[in-house]
Amino acid sequence: MNVPLASLPAVYADESSNSGQNLLDPDQPVFTVAGVHLPDELAASIVDEVRSQLPSTQGEPKYGSLARSSRGRKALTRAFEQLPPGSTRSFVVNKPFMVMTKLVDTLVETRAHADGFNLYENGEALALADLLHMGGPVLGDAAAYRHLQQAFVDWVRQRTSTDELFAVVAAFKESIPTRHSNFAEYIEVLEYCRGVADETAADLAAGGQRDLLDPAVTSLYVLCTSFAETLGQFRLVHDESKVIDRHATELRMAHLLPDLARPGQFLKGLGATQIDFADSKAHPQLQLADWAAGAVRQWATHMELGGGNQFARDLEYVVRPWVVGTIWPTNPES
Secondary structure, eight states: OOOOGGGSOEEEEEEEOOOTTOTTOTTOOEEEEEEEOOOHHHHHHHHHHHHHTSOTTOOSOOHHHHTTSHHHHHHHHHHHHTSOTTSEEEEEEEHHHHHHHHHIIIIIIHHHHHTTOOTTTTSHHHHHHHHHHHHHHHHSOHHHHHHHHHHHHHHHTTSSOHHHHHHHHHHHHHTSOGGGHHHHHHHHHHHTTHHHHHHHHHHHHTTOSTTTTOSHHHHHHHHHHHHHHHHOSEEEEEEOOHHHHHTHHHHHTGGGSBOTTSTTOBOOOOOEEEEEEEOGGGOHHHHHHHHHHHHHHHHHHHHHHOOOOHHHHHTHHHHGGGEEEEEOOOOTTO
């Protein structure tokens, strides 16, 4: 039975620090998307209370400006205290690590699939990306590893050739000392994927796999499926996003695609029966989503880089319960 759209619950979502396919932007190492499901009255009350604590001359209170002042940080803390449990959720991406997950997905998994192996079923693809990311700068030359990351990103963005990419792969392998020859064998796996790379490069040149490295679509999918577990079907209102707009149909039809991690089954349905785009000024929930995404991003950046102010560290207790999924390397201490 079709449920009238107007009667469906609404989820409002916004992003923080999306640099598109430029996953190695040194100033933005973390991407987040956050969603909120709140009644209009409560959302408006929270936003109005924050505004009342700010100078009357201040425009729309974005997270970045609020977090820079003591008054703004206090207002944010008070706002977050009023969010009911389960109303706010977020997905977090470590961008440098995502480079390795995409390299494995694009080259190694495709080659393995052609050879009859499913690297997703038991988590081998993620494990390989984790091994390359954690071991690359330690077991090989750190600068050569960073060059490999950048070469892959540039290759996907069609700024370098496949020959140049594999020359960098070979140079990184040569940087690995003989005592770490076992690790070098994993780099040889990349070299075996040259045929896949040639085919992929042709597809990219023809306009295929657009936004391959952009974290927004995957992140939003996981966020929405999390809300669907408790809300069922809902309306999604997203801050303006060209990438999400381009992939809106793909997202809503995800349930028709096979789940490679669960052979014989399909992906979970998105939950969102419609995706609309709006200006945050028109919806207090979108302003709250901006604040939530910014807070998670600030805390996660502190986790990745260290440093940061006390507010970034204190945010952990607030935002960690919001996180429903990540693309993040394994913590060797966990």
